[in-house]
Amino acid sequence: MRTFLPKIEDKDRGWFLIDAQGQVLGKIATAAATILTGKRKPIYTPFLDTGDHVVVINAAKVALTGRKETGKLYRRHSGYLSGLKTATAEQVRLKHPTRIVEEAIRGMLPKTRLGRSMFRKLRVYAGDSHPHAAQSPQAVAMQIRRKR
Numbered sequence: 001m002r003t004f005l006p007k008i009e010d011k012d013r014g015w016f017l018i019d020a021q022g023q024v025l026g027k028i029a030t031a032a033a034t035i036l037t038g039k040r041k042p043i044y045t046p047f048l049d050t051g052d053h054v055v056v057i058n059a060a061k062v063a064l065t066g067r068k069e070t071g072k073l074y075r076r077h078s079g080y081l082s083g084l085k086t087a088t089a090e091q092v093r094l095k096h097p098t099r100i101v102e103e104a105i106r107g108m109l110p111k112t113r114l115g116r117s118m119f120r121k122l123r124v125y126a127g128d129s130h131p132h133a134a135q136s137p138q139a140v141a142m143q144i145r146r147k148r
Contacts, residue, residue: 006043006050013121014052015137021058021128023142024065025104031140032056033108036118049114053121055137060097060126064089074103097126 016035020028034040038050064072072089092099101124109115123132 004043006045006048010043011050015132015135016052016054016140017130017137018054018056018140018142019058019128020056020101021061022063025062025100027142028056028062028101029104029108031142032105032122035140036105036109036121047114049117051118051121053132053135053137054123055130055132056101056122056124057128057130058126059101059124060093062101064100069093074099098124 018028018032032054035054036051038044038052040052041050043050069090070088073086074089074092075084075086077084087095089100102122105122106115106119109118123130
């Protein structure tokens with residue numbers, strides 16, 4: 001029996017829309033990473049990019065549970081000696097509101113060239129408007145976060 005491998009013409013890329021307003025960050029990142037990798041499709045192959053495009057809106061209004069707003073640290077390094085910069089999630093949200101969602105989704109993708117090509121199909125916007133209306137993205141149904 002021969003192994004099925006999807007061809008270029010088999011990879012029809014769809015567009016999906018995720019509204020992050022009031023949703024938990026990890027739930028959004030998991031849903032987006034699943035769509036980007038193509039695990040929802042029957043032609044999924046682990047070593048090929050068979051995923052779809054994802055548009056995330058309202059990234060500035062994503063919810064963090066517990067004390068993550070002040071306790072979660074984002075680190076980056078400039079490349080120079082003692083060039084480590086740290087910022088809390090609250091500071092990152094004020095300066096770069098889309099970075100929190102982007103970093104969470106990037107962490108769930110493969111750390112290879114394949115993962116970088118999957119990440120290029122992600123578009124994150126802080127507000128509720130996006131320029132991808134012509135692609136007519138399908139809305140992904142997410143459960144509404146319960147208030148405690």
